[in-house]
Amino acid sequence: MSDAPQPAPDPGLSEQFITLLNGAHGRLLGFLLVMLGNRADAEDVLQRASLTLWRKFGDFTPGSDFFAWASSFAFYEAKNFQRMALRSPLHFDDELLQRFAEERPADLHHREQRLAALERCIEEVEPQGRDLVREFYLKNVDLAVLAERLGRAPQTLYNKLNTLRRLLADCVNRKTAPEA
């Protein structure tokens, strides 16, 4: 019922936090993606960082740049994650991460443009190719399984997928190039 008691002592604070985190979610993920390289790890780290952010939310100055504040914690969390992630010993070293942390926030201003450009670029791909892309990104599909289902060799399928990814990246680059 609407007059049922609220669970939080200060719903306003958590609501404010969620709103800010929500608003910065895409950019924070984009920030972490370039460091970690893949979505699963980036989401994992963002979740850990979110916990820290909530704990530290009392230190955040309302009205200041939430992304700037949050990304420093996310950066620390990413470094920490890599130190502990034994499952993938291959990761970028701290020097490179530092470079990303310096450059990427400014680069993220292009993010929206790139997302919009992709919407247009993908329209140019033939339906079969789009199906392949969709299957791959949605389910983290094991290409071997997908290949079997489609009666194709996994390598062929992967090559095809990667050709598409390459074409799409080029198309996005063209559409977002400064002179375009």
Add this chain to the structure above:
Amino acid sequence: MNPDLNFDSAELHRLFMAKADGHITAEDHERLSQMLKTSAEARRQWYAFQDVESALFSWSQQELQRVEEEPALTATVATAPTRLVRARLTWLLPLAALLAILVMVVNVMRQPAHLTTPKVVTAPLTDEDENEATTTSVALLTRGVNLEWVDAQSSPALNAPLSPGWLKLKAGIAELEFYQGARLVVEGPAEIKLVSAGEAYCVSGRFSAHVPPQARGFRLGTPNGDVVDLGTDFGLDLNSATPEVHVFKGEVELHQPEAQVRMLTTGEAAGFEKSTPARALPASDEAFAFSRDLDARMSESQRQSLVRWEEQGRQWNLDPRLKLRLDFQDPQGSRSLKNSAALGQEVAPGTIVGCIWTQGRWPEKKALQFRSVSDRVRLGLPGAHRQITMATWVQLHGLNVRQSSLCMSQGINEGHMHWQILHDGSLCLGVGSGTSPNVRSDDYITPVIFTPERFGQWVHLAVVYDLAGGEVTFYLNGGILSKHPVQTPTELAPTIMELGNWTPSPDKRQQPVRNFAGCMDEFSLYTAALRPDEIRALAE
């Protein structure tokens, strides 16, 4: 020549994809790192590549939604709406999991404002944080009044995360918070199966649901059909002779087999029987009053728990085997803890160093919160003992250091005992054995119990060291956690002990950090081995 064009862009892209897909070789990874280090253009392309990957992911989600909205391609009509909602909300899932953690943290913080600041764990950021982000749980049991479960053995604790599966409530009122944000108050008798963070299936019970905007699409399945909430508040009564759905605010959809989907809006209600189509009724919240007075009943039940605990405490204090009992009910602002054990004259009150007073298991129950590296309670226990039982109620806020002390003797000497939580979340009792300077620690270590999901919950821990029985036994919430044969028979002589911290040796300058991050609201020490049923009674 532009050094930025010193590489083949197709090759760079191949490396990007291998990195993103997780099958890059060590050699390729090294090349990729070098290219990214030396070329600003390579980095720019890497950033763009990742944005395109994100865009492809979002596009794929939208596509799935579009495809599923085409009726011909929809596999089963019944499951489609939920799947659509999931597709839309996938990016919210980390947030949903976060919400669950928030609820836990918020519960930890539900303390008088003047006693605490909103920082729960103050361990320095440079500590490694082992918080594993994975969880199979979909909801939390946030509140409960007079709960009686059908299977008392597996009854969930308050603030316990719940995994998909059946909850069978004999009586009482339970409040569940689903990770996608829906709040469901259930009045027993009720049988409910948690399906996902946004879906449950119920066979019996009265339910009052509050569904905030981010949880739109919350689905409550029943044998007679499904209720899908499109936002805000509804009640579902499966315990009356004629099941009914009442909408107090917002809209719900009724999905019944072989019937058209029906929409109910604010002020509307409908009968919800198996074979007959839904009957129209005026909405009435009479049957759902239980959810409104949950607050009042909750505080009444907490007050009763406190009274019961105080009564039991008076009995426990008289136990001749009890040498130390700290009930933490000392006057506001006390800097020492009274020993309530009737026969514990030789044990001095505990001295509080640092720490802050806060709320314990119930609103009127006090507790000490340990936060900084210096926080501790110092105690002394004279003599050597062949048997010792320690029991405590604690609420752990995090595991940010290698070892967190529950109760540890100062230094390491023969007979010293070190009861602690290890970094991985297991419990350890270390016993100093051998003679100086060759003292070593015999360590008894339990399986891992403190996963992040237990952070913020009150848990009862006990350990029994029994030379007569040749055994060390650990208990969690009154049940046996693990048993270990005694390694080197050594009488325990704890001498100076600390709760929540450890001083290796008083004259050393560099002290390793062993501070406990959390709250404690009761601590007992017996110079005897308590039986399992006695430990269970302490934990009730």
